[in-house]
Amino acid sequence: MIHAPQIKIPATYMRGGTSKGVFFRLQDLPFSAQVPGPERDALLLRVIGSPDPYGKQIDGMGAATSSTSKTVILSRSGKPEHDVDYLFGQVAIDKPFVDWSGNCGNLSAAVGAFAISSGLVHASRIPDNGIATVRIWQANIGKTIIAHVPISHREVQETGDFELDGVTFPAAEVQLEFIDPAADEEGAGGAMFPTGNVVDTLEVPGVGTFTVTMINAGIPTIFINADAIGYTGTELQEAINGDEKALAMFETIRAYGAVRMGLIKHIDEAANRQHTPKVAFVAAPVAYVSSSGKQVTVADIDLLVRALSMGKLHHAMMGTAAVAIGTAAAIPGTLVNQAAGGGARNAVRFGHPSGTLRVGAEASQVDGEWRVAKAIMSRSARVLMEGTVRVPV
Structure with missing residues (x-):
């Protein structure tokens, strides 16, 4: 033939x-x-x-x-x-x-x-x-x-x-x-915080009720505290990607968060929108060893962040999620800002599984709404x- x-x-x-x-x-x-x-x-x-x-x-x-x-x-x-x-x-x-x-x-x-x-x-x-x-x-x-x-x-x-x-x-x-x-x-200025709040309570049936920051900057992202889901923020890929129960938990959080952010109308639609939103968990800085064996010290970073992409823990950090991290870090009261120690800041260096990354963002309030003119990073x-x-x- x-x-x-x-x-x-x-x-x-x-x-x-x-x-x-x-x-x-x-x-x-x-x-x-x-x-x-x-x-x-x-x-x-x-x-x-x-x-x-x-x-x-x-x-x-x-x-x-x-x-x-x-x-x-x-x-x-x-x-x-x-x-x-x-x-x-x-x-x-x-x-x-x-x-x-x-x-x-x-x-x-x-x-x-x-x-x-x-x-x-x-x-x-x-x-x-x-x-x-x-x-x-x-x-x-x-x-x-x-x-x-x-x-x-x-x-x-x-x-x-x-x-x-x-x-x-x-x-x-x-x-x-x-x-x-x-x-x-x-x-025009979009809804950086789709619910209007820098922190929200998200109910996830069968999983729990969590304090989260849901932000649309760079890419729609749901931030949650690491200790609320049993992690420290120092995890590498193998700690999560081989755990089917953990991956199912993150996907359920993502689906309910997507509904809450107005990205989908029903959790069943999340299966056809895998790229967004992202789910990330944050923690205050502690020392850890990166996937390359590099020692990351507390002095190297402002906070820890781990993020999932397409259902798996990312080996480093998605660039768009880094924009979300930098933006959220610049806005007082978000979980990212709290993990970084709170207060005003125009740049943040965070620890991820492969090492560290710095991203800058300057936030201001205009008519009661948070705005960020731009976020900057190097690749x-x-x-x-x-x-x-x-x-x-």
């Missing part, structure tokens, strides 16, 4: 922060996949190697973790004062599902570099040497990200001595600014492979 050959699609495999993903220019996708819908989703699922009942993604570009089962589609921006539109698809590993409900903050670090190298940024905006400022429209959530990309001889500089916990090798530093991280798609990015990806049709 003769079968149709695989199609070839120009693509680039990139690391951004502590994530990896397959990057496409919108114009390079098959015509049917250039618009949202089942044909686009089916294509990206096959590229990544999902759904895979073995949970390995052997027959695709994914690497069987939430941090590596990712796709990005970029195009020249139609938005005023923006260079590129950035669309992110989180691909489920064992289900036929692509979640378009949120951003990937880590891969945001690679968007500017890819946009420049792919000709999506006007040449006049690229210096001979120095820093190129790339204005990114994050299309999933309707927000602006500014990437400061180092340039050498008019090309993206990827090598450098910037070290990022969770990434083995140093690279060039890319500073990211997440502008008005709680804004809605029209740029790095690098092209791993470029050429064409082959996809069976």
Whole structure:
């Protein structure tokens, strides 16, 4: 029997922060996949190697973790004062599902570099040497990200001595600014705290009743105190990801929190919205040993944070969740702010399973509502492979 050959699609495999993903220019996708819908989703699922009942993604570009089962589609921006539109698809590993409900903050670090190298940024905006400022429209959530990309001889500089916990090798530093991280798609102030409260009581049937902070900044996130769920905040992946009862508890908290935040109407809908919201637990700083064996001391950090992504404890920290952490830390009374010692602050350094991360945010009250103009953090990015990806049709 003769079968149709695989199609070839120009693509680039990139690391951004502590994530990896397959990057496409919108114009390079098959015509049917250039618009949202089942044909686009089916294509990206096959590229990544999902759904895979073995949970390995052997027959695709994914690497069987939430941090590596990712796709990005970029195009020249139609938005005023923006260079590129950035669309992110989180691909489920064992289900036929692509979640378009949120951003990937880590891969945001690679968007500017890819946009420049792919000709999506006007040449006049690229210096001979120095820093190129790339204005990114994050299309999933309707927000602006500014990437400061180092340039050498008019090309993206990827090598450098910037070290990022969770990434083995140093690279060039890319500073990211997440502008008005709680804004809605029209740029107006969105509901940073969907309930109007910096702390709430969340009832989770069959699990318990918890004090939580539910915030929409960077990505919708539910923060809970570590000791309320039997943890210390120093846990590494193996302490949670091998515990099916614990994972079920977190998913139940996530589902009920999503309803409370107004993201879904019924907990049954949470299964089709896996990327958001995130669940994170926080604690006051104590010393621990990171997954690489690095000793993290109390003096190194302001608080401890552990977060789950796509149903598993993340090996480091999602970039968007880091924005939520920095924003919540800047607002007195949130659980994040309390874990960091309370009081006013414009930056926080937190401990995660792979080490530490610093994120800055300045909060202010406007007409009784908390606002954050921007959150800032540094990541790095690098092209791993470029050429064409082959996809069976």
